[in-house]
Amino acid sequence: MMNLPILGISGYFHDSSAALIKGDRVLACAEEERFTRIKHDSSFPSHAIDFCLSYAGLHPSQISYVAFYEKPFLKLDRIFEGIISGYPLTMKSFSQSMRNVGRKDLMIYDDLNKNYSIPNTKVRFLQHHFSHAAGAFFTSGFKDSAILTVDGVGEYATMTISLGRAGKIEPCCEMRFPDSVGLLYSVFTAFCGFEVNEGEYKLMGMSSYGEPKFKEQIYKMVKIYDDGSILIDRDYINYHLNPSKPFSKKFISVFGPPRGERSDFNLIKNRSDQQFANVAASIQEVVEEIILKMAIHARQLTGCKNLCLSGGVALNGKANQRIRREAKYDGMYVQPAAGDSGASIGAALGLASILTELKCPPKVYSAYSGYSNDPTQVEAFFNVHESGKTKTYQKTDDLVKVAADKLSRGQVGGWVRGRAEFGPRALGNRSILADPSRHEMKDTVNAKIKFRELFRPFAPSALDFYASEAFEIGPLQLNDPLEYMLQVVKVKADYQAKLPAITHIDGTARLQVVTKKRNPDYYSLIRAFGDLTGVYCLLNTSFNLKGEPIVNSHIDAYKTFLSCGLDFLVCENTLITKKYESTKRLS
Numbered sequence: 001m002m003n004l005p006i007l008g009i010s011g012y013f014h015d016s017s018a019a020l021i022k023g024d025r026v027l028a029c030a031e032e033e034r035f036t037r038i039k040h041d042s043s044f045p046s047h048a049i050d051f052c053l054s055y056a057g058l059h060p061s062q063i064s065y066v067a068f069y070e071k072p073f074l075k076l077d078r079i080f081e082g083i084i085s086g087y088p089l090t091m092k093s094f095s096q097s098m099r100n101v102g103r104k105d106l107m108i109y110d111d112l113n114k115n116y117s118i119p120n121t122k123v124r125f126l127q128h129h130f131s132h133a134a135g136a137f138f139t140s141g142f143k144d145s146a147i148l149t150v151d152g153v154g155e156y157a158t159m160t161i162s163l164g165r166a167g168k169i170e171p172c173c174e175m176r177f178p179d180s181v182g183l184l185y186s187v188f189t190a191f192c193g194f195e196v197n198e199g200e201y202k203l204m205g206m207s208s209y210g211e212p213k214f215k216e217q218i219y220k221m222v223k224i225y226d227d228g229s230i231l232i233d234r235d236y237i238n239y240h241l242n243p244s245k246p247f248s249k250k251f252i253s254v255f256g257p258p259r260g261e262r263s264d265f266n267l268i269k270n271r272s273d274q275q276f277a278n279v280a281a282s283i284q285e286v287v288e289e290i291i292l293k294m295a296i297h298a299r300q301l302t303g304c305k306n307l308c309l310s311g312g313v314a315l316n317g318k319a320n321q322r323i324r325r326e327a328k329y330d331g332m333y334v335q336p337a338a339g340d341s342g343a344s345i346g347a348a349l350g351l352a353s354i355l356t357e358l359k360c361p362p363k364v365y366s367a368y369s370g371y372s373n374d375p376t377q378v379e380a381f382f383n384v385h386e387s388g389k390t391k392t393y394q395k396t397d398d399l400v401k402v403a404a405d406k407l408s409r410g411q412v413g414g415w416v417r418g419r420a421e422f423g424p425r426a427l428g429n430r431s432i433l434a435d436p437s438r439h440e441m442k443d444t445v446n447a448k449i450k451f452r453e454l455f456r457p458f459a460p461s462a463l464d465f466y467a468s469e470a471f472e473i474g475p476l477q478l479n480d481p482l483e484y485m486l487q488v489v490k491v492k493a494d495y496q497a498k499l500p501a502i503t504h505i506d507g508t509a510r511l512q513v514v515t516k517k518r519n520p521d522y523y524s525l526i527r528a529f530g531d532l533t534g535v536y537c538l539l540n541t542s543f544n545l546k547g548e549p550i551v552n553s554h555i556d557a558y559k560t561f562l563s564c565g566l567d568f569l570v571c572e573n574t575l576i577t578k579k580y581e582s583t584k585r586l587s
Contacts, residue, residue, distance in 0.1 A: 003022055003023040004022070004023070004064040004065065004352070004355070005020065005021070005022045005056070005058055005062055005063050005064055006020070006021050006022075006063070006064060006065045006066070006067055006348045006351055006352055007019070007020055007049065007052065007053075007063050007065070007066045007067070007348065008020070008021070008029075008066075008067045008069065008131075008343075008344035008345055008346070008347040008348030008349075008351075009045060009049070009066060009067070009068050009069065009108070009344055009347065010045075010069040010131075010340050010341060010342075010343040010344040010347065011032070011042065011043070011044055011045050011069075011108075012042055012043075012044070012107075012108075013042055013340060014040045014042050014197050014340060015031060015033070015040050015041075015042070015339055015340045015341040016031070016032040016033075016041055016042055016043060016044065016045040016048070016341075017029065017030060017031045017032060017045055017048055017337075017340075017341040017342070017343075017344040017422075018030065018032075018045045018048035018049040018051075018052050018344055019052065019344040019345040019347075019348050020052035020053065020055075020056050020058070020348070021345075021348045021349060021352060022056070023352070024138070024349070024352065026139070026345060026348075026349075026365045026366075026369055027052070027055065027056045027369075028051065028052040028055040028056060028369055028370070029048075029052065029337075029344060029345055029369050029370065029422045030048040030051050030052065030369075030370045030371060030420070030422060030552075031045075031048060031341045031370075031422070031549070032045035032046075032047055032048045033549040034048075034370065034371065034420065034549055034550065034552035035047030035048065035051070035371075035552060037548065037549060037556070038549070039198075039547060039548060039549045040197065040198060041549075044107075044108075044111040044115075045344075046111075046115050049115075049116070051370075051371055060116035060117060060118055061117070063116075063118060063122065064122070065122050065123075065124055065351055065355075066112060066118060066122055066123045066124070067124050067126055067131075067347035067348045067350065067351040068108055068123060068124070068125045068126070068347060069126065069128060069131040069340070069343035069344060069346065069347040070125065070126070070127065070128035070131065070154055070155060070343075071125045071126070071127055071128075071155055072108070072125070074127070074155040074156070075128075075154070075155045077155075078153075078155055078156050078177060108123065109123060124351050126346075126347050126350050126351060127154060127155060127157070128154025128155055128157070128343065129149045129151075129154045129157045129159075129160040129174070129311070130160075130162075130169065130171075130346075130350055131343040131344075131346035131347040131350055132149040132151070132154075132160075132310040132311050132335075132338075132342070132343055132346055133147045133149050133160060133162045133164070133169055133308070133310065133346065133350075134169060134346040134347070134349045134350030134353060135310055135335050135337070135342045135343060135345045135346025135347075135349065135350075136149070136308035136309060136310035136314075136333065136334070136335040136338075136346070137162075137164035137169060137308045138164075138346075138349040138350075138353065138365075139333075139335060139345065139349070139365035139479075140164075140306070140308050140333040140478075140479055141333070141478050141479050142164070142306045142308065142331060142333065142478075143165070143166075144163075144164060144165040144166075144304055144306065145163075145164045145165075145302075145304050145306035145307060145308045145331075145333075146161065146162075146163065146164075146298040146299055146301070146302040146304040146306065146307050146308070146329075147160075147161065147162040147163070147164050147169065147298075147307075147308045147309075147310075148160075148161055148294055148295055148298045148307060148308070148309050148310075148314075149162075149309075149310050149311040149314075150181050150182060150291065150294065150309075150311045150312075150313035150314065151180075151182040151311035151312040151313055151339075151340075152180055152182035152183045152186060152197075152312065153177045153178075153180055153182070153183065156174075156176045156177055157174040157175065157176060157177075158174075158175050158176060158177055158179060158180035158181065158182060158183070159174060159175040159180075159181065159228075159229075159294065159311075160172075160173070160174040160175075161173050161174070161294070161297065161298045161301055161302070163301075163302045163304065164308065167353055168353060169350070169353065172298075172301050172302065173301065175229050175230070177240070178232065178234075178239070178240035179229070179230050179231055179232050180232075181230065181287060181290055181291065181313055182311065182312055182313050183239050183246075184222065184230070184232065184237065184283070184287070185200060185203070185283060185287050185313065185316075186200065186239075186246070187237050187239060187246045187247055188203060188279060188280065188283040189202075189203045190246060190247075190258070191247055191251075191255065191258045191259065191276075191279065192206060192258075192259050192276045192279060192280055193258065193259035193260055193276070197312075200312070200315075200316075201315065202453065202456065203280050203283075203284070204280075204284060204316060204317070204318060205455065205456050205457055205504070206265065206276065206277055206280040206455065207277070207280040207281040207283075207284035207285075207318075208281070208457075208504050208505050208506040208508070209274075209277040209280075209281075209455065209505055210274065210276075210277030210278035210279070210280055210281035210282075211278055211281055212278070212281045212282040212284075212285045212286075213278045213281075213282060214254075214255065214278060214279055214282035214283075215282045215285060215286060217254050217255070217282075218282055218283060218286050219286070220233070221233045221236040221237060221251075221254075222286070224286075224289070224290055224293070225293075226293060226297075227293060227294070227297040228290050228291065228292075228293035228294030228295075228296075228297055229294075230290060235248060235250050236248055236250050236251045236254070237251060255275075255279055256275060259272070259273075259276045265453055265454075265455045284318060287313070287316065287319060288316075288318060288319045288322045289322075291313065291316070291319045291322070291323065292319070292322050292323055292326055292327060295307060295309075295323045295327040295329075296326075296327050296328075299327060299328070299329060304329075305329060305330040305331065306329060306330060306331040306332070306333070307323070307327065307329045307331070307332045307333070308333050308334075308335070309323075309332070309333070309334045309335070309338065310334070310335040310338045310342065310346070311338060311339075312338065312339045312340070314334050314335065314338035314486075315334075315338050315339060315424065315486065317485075317486055317487050317488040317510045318488045318508075320332075320334060320481055320486055320487045320488070321487050321488045321489060324481070324487060330477075331477050331478060332477065332481060333478075333479045333480075333481065334481045334484065334486040334487075335423075336367040336421070336422065336423040336425065336427075336484040336486065337367075337422050337423030337424070338423070338486075339423075339424065341422070341423065341424075342422070342423060345365070345422075366419075367421050367422055367423060367425075367427060367484060368418060368419045368420070368421055368422075368427070368429055368519070369419060369422050370419050370420030370421060370422050370552070371419065371420045371552050371553065372418060372419045372420070373416070373553060373554045373571065373572055374572075375572040375573050375574075377554075378554045378571050378572045378573070378574050379392045379572075379573065379574050381554060381555070381558075382554075382558075382571070382574050382576055385558065386576050389576055389577050389578070390574055390575065390576050390577075391574070391575050392573050392574045392575075393573050393574075393575070394573070396521055396524060396573075397524065399570065399573060399575065400521070400524045400525040400527075400528045401528050402575060403415070403525060403528075403568070403570050403575065404525055404528035404529040404531075404532055405532065406567065406568055407433060407434065407435055407529050407538065408435065408529060408532040408533050410435060410438060410441075411434075411567035411568060412432065412433070412434045412441075412444065412445060412449060412565070412566055412567050413432070413433050413434075413566065413567060413568045413569065413570060414431075414432055414433075414543050414551075414557055414560070414561055414566050414568070414569040414570065414571075415428070415429075415430075415431045415432070415433050415522075415525070415543070415570050416429070416430055416543065416551065416554065416557045416569070416570065416571045416572070417429055417521055417522075417570065417571075417572055418519075418521065420550070420552055421550075423484075424542075425484060425485040425486070425512075425542070426540060426541065426542035426543060426550055427461075427484065427485060427512060427519065427522075428461060428512075428514065428519050428521075428522030428540065429519070429522070430542065430543045430550050430551055430552075430557075431461075431540045431541065431542065431543055432445065432449060432450070432540070432541045432542070432543050432566070433461075433525075433538045433539065433540055434501065434538065434539040435501070435529075435533070435535070435538070435539065436458075436460055436499045436500075436501045436502040436535065436537055436538060436539040437498060437499060437500070437501070437533065437535050438500075438501055439500045439501065440501075441501035441539060442457075442458060442500070442501045442502075442539075444565075445458065445501075445539065445541060448564065448565035449545075449564045449565045449566055450541065450544075450545060450546055450564075451545055451546045451564070452546040457502070457504040457505075457509070457510070458501060458502050458539045458540070458541050459485055459502065459509065459510045459511065459512055459539075459540050459541065460499065460502040460509050460511055460512065460537050460538070460539065460540065461512045461514050461522070461526060461537065461538050461539075461540040462511060462512070462513060462514065462526075462536060462537040463513075463514055463523060463526050463527060463530065463536040463537070464476065464513050464514065464515050465536070466530065466535075466536035466537055467482070467511060467513045467537075469492075469495075470491065470492055470495040470498075470499065470537065471489045471490065471491055471492060471495070471509065471511055472489055472490040472491075472492060473489055473511070473513070476513060476515070480513065482511055482512070482513040483512065483513050483514075483515065483518055484512070485510055485511070485512040485540075487510070487511065488508045488509070488510050488511075489508060489509060489511050490507055490508055491503045491507055491508065491509050493507075498535070499535070499537065501539050502537075502539050512540060514526060525538075526538055543557065543560065544560065545560060545563060545564060548560075554571045554572070557569060557571055558571075558576075561576065566578075
């Protein structure tokens with residue numbers, strides 16, 4: 001096949017990113033937010049592009065094509081149609097839509113030309129959901145697969161089912177705006193007091209505190225067909241008319257006034273919060289049932305035994321567990337960067353598949369494909385800024401033993417090693433780590449380090465053999481969602497008391513299974529911790545404070561280290577400690 005360098009770009013809406021491929025290999029990819037430190041940065045991803053080119057050692061002139069993740073004019077058509085059909089109610093959102101699309105998406109030519117002297121003739125536009133589908137299928141390792149993409153909306157599509165086979169993707173069916181599972185979930189995200197395109201995972205966490213008492217009311221607002229397609233009653237939900245006010249007075253008459261944006265979700269102090277927890281539980285179960293129907297229909301439509309998932313809704317770990325358990329696929333893969341950031345990979349790989357046959361080897365992609373620090377520069381930096389409180393280790397075994405000992409004594413550490421993860425999950429290269437067996441650790445990390453809502457759960461990173469002991473899981477599959485923290489599972493009853501800091505109120509956890517092959521250094525750390533404690537598992541949360549992106553460089557990590565209650569920081573081969581030391585280890 002042609003060995004062409006192709007630059008993929010996702011941008012101008014939220015989670016802008018860039019990815020660089022050559023042939024069927026993903027060389028580098030990164031979100032713009034990691035460099036600008038603006039969470040969900042939507043700007044033209046110049047910093048991410050610079051990183052990708054630098055990592056690959058390429059000059060912009062060497063790029064054969066640029067693949068943009070959607071078709072702006074087709075998206076503009078849909079917006080105009082919505083404005084015209086909803087006139088005069090849609091006039092308030094007209095100017096905002098023009099800012100988001102007309103002024104930005106159509107400037108991709110100018111931005112590429114101005115920043116990189118890349119001519120218009122090299123730019124290709126792919127449909128949004130095709131980019132999602134390609135990003136999942138061509139990184140899955142499957143030779144053939146059903147592909148299900150579900151999100152808010154692309155140009156027109158809000159859900160697609162495709163068949164991936166022999167290096168090509170064949171569309172089978174789609175659902176169109178304004179009927180959208182992603183936007184439906186976002187309406188309830190906003191109603192429960194969380195930011196749209198940011199707080200959906202908070203809604204999923206909140207749902208565990210409630211009971212699905214409002215399912216029947218939701219079914220009256222949303223008609224669900226056997227194939228998973230839906231029809232939304234516009235009298236209740238009207239995001240198509242005004243995105244800033246997506247629920248109507250009729251909606252409020254059913255569920256009551258919306259919850260204000262506050263972080264003190266507390267079922268004891270705020271009795272009204274139980275109402276919102278019940279609403280969250282209801283929409284979560286409804287969405288799970290919709291996605292499950294879609295997944296089953298995809299199997300029936302394609303006849304495939306494998307399933308690839310992408311689009312923002314594919315980040316819903318509870319729904320993924322239902323699909324895994326009930327849809328009866330032999331293999332299931334979820335793109336680790338399933339949201340719009342991952343569409344840059346899909347755009348590049350999708351264009352490559354159009355230009356020539358694109359094979360799908362299992363090693364085509366690693367989630368660890370982002371920025372990496374130079375260990376020598378890291379050591380020099382901390383010798384200047386933390387003189388006397390740092391130590392650099394030449395052997396990884398020595399480093400992990402010291403870090404594991406500190407964790408076993410109840411300390412909380414930052415862990416920055418190797419290439420950054422691409423996507424919203426910290427998978428052991430940009431993580432905050434702690435002992436999951438300590439009851440107090442969840443509140444400690446939430447309140448003193450992450451500065452976030454106390455109801456939110458933490459994920460466990462468990463070694464493969466221990467994961468089978470402590471969690472209700474089966475054998476790992478190829479590129480298993482459990483390796484990427486993309487599936488919620490049950491903590492076994494006799495382990496819930498042993499792992500209280502990572503066990504959610506409903507007895508579940510969003511597990512990451514760590515294998516030596518996928519991440520040997522992280523595996524060694526957890527192994528060393530387990531040898532000390534008998535618990536071959538760590539509490540793992542992303543290395544960032546509330547409202548900030550995950551750290552990228554050693555400087556980002558150091559700033560965060562100084563701004564919170566972390567006890568120590570490991571950055572590449574260098575360990576930095578604070579003045580005090582906790583000495584008590586659990587027996």
